[in-house]
Amino acid sequence: MGVNLTVGMGEIQVVRGAGNVLTALGLGSCVGVCLYDPLTRVAGMVHVVLPKSQASKTGELPGKFADTAIPAIVQRMVEQGASVSRLKAAIAGGAQLFQFGVSSSLDVGARNAEAVIIALREAGIPLQAKDVGGSAGRTLRLISDNGLIVVRTIGGAERELAVLGNILASSGVAA
Amino acid sequence: MSATGTPEKLQQLVQTIRDLPALPEVVVRVMRMTEDPRSDAQSIAKVIATDQAMAARVLKLANSAFYGLPRRVSTLSEAVVILGFRTIKNLAIAASTFELLNREIAGYWLQRGELWRHSLACAIGAQLIARKVRLPVVEEAFVAGLLHDIGKVAINLFVREQFDQIMERAQQDRIPFVEAEQAVLGFNHAMAGGLIAEKWNLPPSLVSVIKYHHQPSSAPDKDLMISVVHLADILSITMGIGIGGDGLYYALEEGTLATLAFEQADIDELCEQIVDQMARVVNLQEQPEVVLR
Numbered sequence: 001m002g003v004n005l006t007v008g009m010g011e012i013q014v015v016r017g018a019g020n021v022l023t024a025l026g027l028g029s030c031v032g033v034c035l036y037d038p039l040t041r042v043a044g045m046v047h048v049v050l051p052k053s054q055a056s057k058t059g060e061l062p063g064k065f066a067d068t069a070i071p072a073i074v075q076r077m078v079e080q081g082a083s084v085s086r087l088k089a090a091i092a093g094g095a096q097l098f099q100f101g102v103s104s105s106l107d108v109g110a111r112n113a114e115a116v117i118i119a120l121r122e123a124g125i126p127l128q129a130k131d132v133g134g135s136a137g138r139t140l141r142l143i144s145d146n147g148l149i150v151v152r153t154i155g156g157a158e159r160e161l162a163v164l165g166n167i168l169a170s171s172g173v174a175a
Numbered sequence: 176m177s178a179t180g181t182p183e184k185l186q187q188l189v190q191t192i193r194d195l196p197a198l199p200e201v202v203v204r205v206m207r208m209t210e211d212p213r214s215d216a217q218s219i220a221k222v223i224a225t226d227q228a229m230a231a232r233v234l235k236l237a238n239s240a241f242y243g244l245p246r247r248v249s250t251l252s253e254a255v256v257i258l259g260f261r262t263i264k265n266l267a268i269a270a271s272t273f274e275l276l277n278r279e280i281a282g283y284w285l286q287r288g289e290l291w292r293h294s295l296a297c298a299i300g301a302q303l304i305a306r307k308v309r310l311p312v313v314e315e316a317f318v319a320g321l322l323h324d325i326g327k328v329a330i331n332l333f334v335r336e337q338f339d340q341i342m343e344r345a346q347q348d349r350i351p352f353v354e355a356e357q358a359v360l361g362f363n364h365a366m367a368g369g370l371i372a373e374k375w376n377l378p379p380s381l382v383s384v385i386k387y388h389h390q391p392s393s394a395p396d397k398d399l400m401i402s403v404v405h406l407a408d409i410l411s412i413t414m415g416i417g418i419g420g421d422g423l424y425y426a427l428e429e430g431t432l433a434t435l436a437f438e439q440a441d442i443d444e445l446c447e448q449i450v451d452q453m454a455r456v457v458n459l460q461e462q463p464e465v466v467l468r
Contacts (some may be wrong), residue, residue: 009414009450026289028415028423049414049450050443064450082224095211098351098424106413106427106442135423154375155284155338 002144007032007045010064014044014076021146026094026154027093029109031066031116031132032140034090035073035082035125036147036164042082043144044097046073046095050108051115066115070123088127089162092140094132109133129162181361183331188362189370198271205267209260219260220251223267232270232360233263233319240455241432242288242297261314268318269298280327282334284420290328292453293417299452300407303445308435310399319384319404326368326385333360338383338420346425352424353389365389390428402434414446416453438441 002019022045024032035044046063053065062072093112113132137154147164202224208214224230237254248254255263276294279287301320305313345355356363371387382403387394391401409427
């Protein structure tokens, strides 16, 4: 029996095997990171809220920050049998307030996306696809059968972002 | 802002607001009693207890980790004594507006519960900001944040009919969604919220926060509380807490951060605190426990 899990702010969810669905609802400036190992079908999602952790407060919810989220989710996935060398990633979110001529000081969305991309690079995980920026809210879904990633714009259409389990399509990095 | 909406539409809005439920008599009485220095915990508890559903929610909120009570309170009078009149008044308002704010707001593509989550995040954020800027009425910030978007409930059906036009207008003219509402409908959710707050006889300062929460500098009273709620709202929207189809099509009014003496580091810290505290508030969607007295 597969499970259908919601990944709340700062949370990490990892599942193994087919039939599971991971969902992050209402991504604004937050970035949803999907990781997938096609061989073992270990799938993980983390809902990153901020780019950088403060040294004083690490540990409680490592998924909150890009720099601690990626190592933490990778470790959880390895514990479930995934191999770091097989992991592939797709990300969505990082939206920003609409730019109305005045430059906004609330650029946390852009900083989040950048920090996640850097953290993935440091972990040596290829980023297969991304849907970041803009001013719309997003819902992100990862299907564990084949690593299918679906993004829905709130109030808009749903589209397929990537299939992380598709070995044939794994050569092109969209970063 | 120009009003291109028809007078009939405005008439319909007024009618919609008239049809919204009144603030329960119990809350009105609690609000009055908590302002009266002669009131005592016993009598306030007694009034709340006359509405069982509300009483259950108030106790549930009082016992949530958010208030960090050292032990579980099992009676309302205990809750009034420990949390104080102002907090109890807030809990009563929160408990009584829950049904309304918890509705599905299809016009904004908000599923059931999403507007409540957004309102709660804004309430928590406003309280944190109010504390940081040392406003004397930190508890008022919670209620103001909770009710800031109440107008969305009233203009829901109008927005639903013309969502695409409003969004197009925002994108084409590069104006925030709330201004596009005004341009297309002739009114907006902040203004509608102000009308609801007036109908409920809420204090004028609260009416003003709701009415001007997207443009604090236009408020005649220039109350700092409006900037507090404005920033809390924009942060909650940015983080995506209970956002709908209007997404992040909003703006932080220029000068808000300077007014509140906030810097980038403060913003990040605030976002983190909102996330942490949201996790500590109980889920009112769950079946309320049965309580006595």
